[in-house]
Amino acid sequence: MKRELLIPLLRRADANINSVPVPAALENRVRESLARAQARGSAGRQRRLNLVFAIATTAVALLAALAIEHRTSRSACMSVNQELMSLEGGCTVDLPQLRIETTGEVHLRQTGNGFEMLDGSALFAVTPVPAGHPPLRIRVSGGTIEVIGTRFRVHERKTGGTIELMEGTIRFIFPDGKVSVLHAGETLRWGVPDGSDSQGPGAARTGESDRAIGGPPAAGSSSESSIDRVGIEVSSADGGTNDSDRVTDVTLENIEPGRVPPAADIRRRFDALGREESYTEAEQLRLQLEPVSFELGEAYEREHAPTGRICAHWRWHLQRFPSGIYNGSIRAKLTHLHCPSVDP
Amino acid sequence: MSAPSDRLDRAEVIERLYEQHKQAVFTLALRYGRGDIGWAEDVTHDVFVDLFDVIDRLADTDDLGRWLYRVTTNRCLNKLKRQQWWERPLVRFVLRSTSPAAGFDPEAVTIARGDLRNAFDAVNQLTPKERVVFYMRHIDGFDQSAIARTLGFSKGYVSKLLKRAQHALERQGWEVGDET
Numbered sequence: 001m002k003r004e005l006l007i008p009l010l011r012r013a014d015a016n017i018n019s020v021p022v023p024a025a026l027e028n029r030v031r032e033s034l035a036r037a038q039a040r041g042s043a044g045r046q047r048r049l050n051l052v053f054a055i056a057t058t059a060v061a062l063l064a065a066l067a068i069e070h071r072t073s074r075s076a077c078m079s080v081n082q083e084l085m086s087l088e089g090g091c092t093v094d095l096p097q098l099r100i101e102t103t104g105e106v107h108l109r110q111t112g113n114g115f116e117m118l119d120g121s122a123l124f125a126v127t128p129v130p131a132g133h134p135p136l137r138i139r140v141s142g143g144t145i146e147v148i149g150t151r152f153r154v155h156e157r158k159t160g161g162t163i164e165l166m167e168g169t170i171r172f173i174f175p176d177g178k179v180s181v182l183h184a185g186e187t188l189r190w191g192v193p194d195g196s197d198s199q200g201p202g203a204a205r206t207g208e209s210d211r212a213i214g215g216p217p218a219a220g221s222s223s224e225s226s227i228d229r230v231g232i233e234v235s236s237a238d239g240g241t242n243d244s245d246r247v248t249d250v251t252l253e254n255i256e257p258g259r260v261p262p263a264a265d266i267r268r269r270f271d272a273l274g275r276e277e278s279y280t281e282a283e284q285l286r287l288q289l290e291p292v293s294f295e296l297g298e299a300y301e302r303e304h305a306p307t308g309r310i311c312a313h314w315r316w317h318l319q320r321f322p323s324g325i326y327n328g329s330i331r332a333k334l335t336h337l338h339c340p341s342v343d344p
Numbered sequence: 345m346s347a348p349s350d351r352l353d354r355a356e357v358i359e360r361l362y363e364q365h366k367q368a369v370f371t372l373a374l375r376y377g378r379g380d381i382g383w384a385e386d387v388t389h390d391v392f393v394d395l396f397d398v399i400d401r402l403a404d405t406d407d408l409g410r411w412l413y414r415v416t417t418n419r420c421l422n423k424l425k426r427q428q429w430w431e432r433p434l435v436r437f438v439l440r441s442t443s444p445a446a447g448f449d450p451e452a453v454t455i456a457r458g459d460l461r462n463a464f465d466a467v468n469q470l471t472p473k474e475r476v477v478f479y480m481r482h483i484d485g486f487d488q489s490a491i492a493r494t495l496g497f498s499k500g501y502v503s504k505l506l507k508r509a510q511h512a513l514e515r516q517g518w519e520v521g522d523e524t
Contacts, residue, residue: 004459006467030362
């Protein structure tokens with residue numbers, strides 16, 4: 001079947017349309033509109049622009065107010081009074097990078113880059129902080145928790161508190177500035193430094209402790225003295241934490257709860273921290289890398305790595321952190337292992 | 345010269361320009377408005393009111409025909425796109441609106457003859473962009489670069505629209521020819 005040619009027909013149709021006269025009424029309409037425009041002059045145009053600007057400003061202000069409302073008052077169970085946040089029990093609050101689930105009434109105070117937990121019991125789930133950004137800090141009576149992304153439960157009471165770490169690692173900074181790393185499945189307890197509580201540090205978990213954080217088991221290290229002062233104890237999750245709270249999918253670190261991490265895992269973390277050297281503040285890097293480096297050396301020892309390798313690591317550590325908090329212990333280890341001496 | 349007399353002069357200029365160009369603008373609007381006279385009147389009115397606001401900024405009123413062509417075409421295109429949204433079945437169902445082609449009167453636009461009417465209807469079934477680009481290319485004789493400049497599209501996009509339009513019309517049984 002032969003198809004009909006469209007373009008010639010369309011041209012003729014268009015020519016017919018061309019012959020349709022402009023309605024006379026349109027001329028009057030245009031003339032009236034021009035007269036109105038003439039009367040308005042530029043003032044009318046300016047008024048329209050002002051109106052558009054006012055609407056846009058109002059919209060932006062409303063959005064900003066909603067955003068602020070969204071940030072500061074996420075839930076009916078949360079009340080905010082200046083920097084103090086009160087959360088009822090059973091409350092879930094989603095904040096940027098952080099979810100808080102309370103089991104009892106919790107009081108928090110907002111600080112520069114995190115919160116101070118005043119009392120209560122809550123689960124914190126922190127989304128991974130992008131590389132190069134400061135960690136989230138949660139201050140408790142026993143020190144400061146630094147988190148770059150993990151889940152943990154904090155119980156804060158007048159007599160002290162505990163942290164139960166469910167996945168990944170967190171850094172705990174003691175009041176005297178010393179730092180230790182807590183691993184998944186571990187529980188950290190503290191009592192107030194001058195406390196006279198009957199459930200003082202270690203009272204509930206005596207015999208369970210398998211690792212005191214902040215330093216090696218060797219006597220005389222400076223971190224041990226800090227542990228004594230604030231009454232810190234770390235216990236394995238084997239018998240300590242509530243199983244219902246423990247996660248099975250460890251995302252940040254491939255560390256099973258209740259198991260001492262192997263040297264390979266620590267090495268991976270150590271290497272990752274080393275790679276961040278170019279964009280991490282030197283002091284922050286030192287604080288992060290130093291305890292991991294110490295852990296790595298200990299893991300080498302635990303796994304009976306060749307003595308030369310252990311010695312080389314400890315020597316590297318002393319050179320990299322000449323004023324490190326573990327150095328007394330490390331020098332003792334070098335002596336104990338009969339490592340060749342090294343020039344400072 | 346004082347401001348009021350400026351405005352007076354400007355209104356007079358627009359009225360004179362309206363007399364000169366009203367047929368071209370109206371015809372263009374009538375074409376893109378599927379022969380709807382009321383629709384074309386609205387577009388023509390708005391184009392000349394726009395002209396009142398910008399006439400002082402137009403560098404060369406001798407070239408006003410080209411400016412009016414561009415503004416009218418774009419105004420029609422924008423109006424058609426808005427109309428397309430309102431013509432969506434769901435929107436029409438929600439608003440209980442009637443058929444959008446109510447204003448079309450084939451007798452009034454003198455294309456009631458069967459084959460012309462069929463050709464006109466076939467092009468009117470294209471999307472607004474395809475329809476405008478198709479008319480500009482095949483009836484007004486613009487090349488793809490000129491169409492792209494007038495509508496603010498890329499040349500590649502114009503080519504794509506032309507191909508789509510051609511395929512759509514061929515699917516309806518028309519022979520478009522290979523002029524794209």
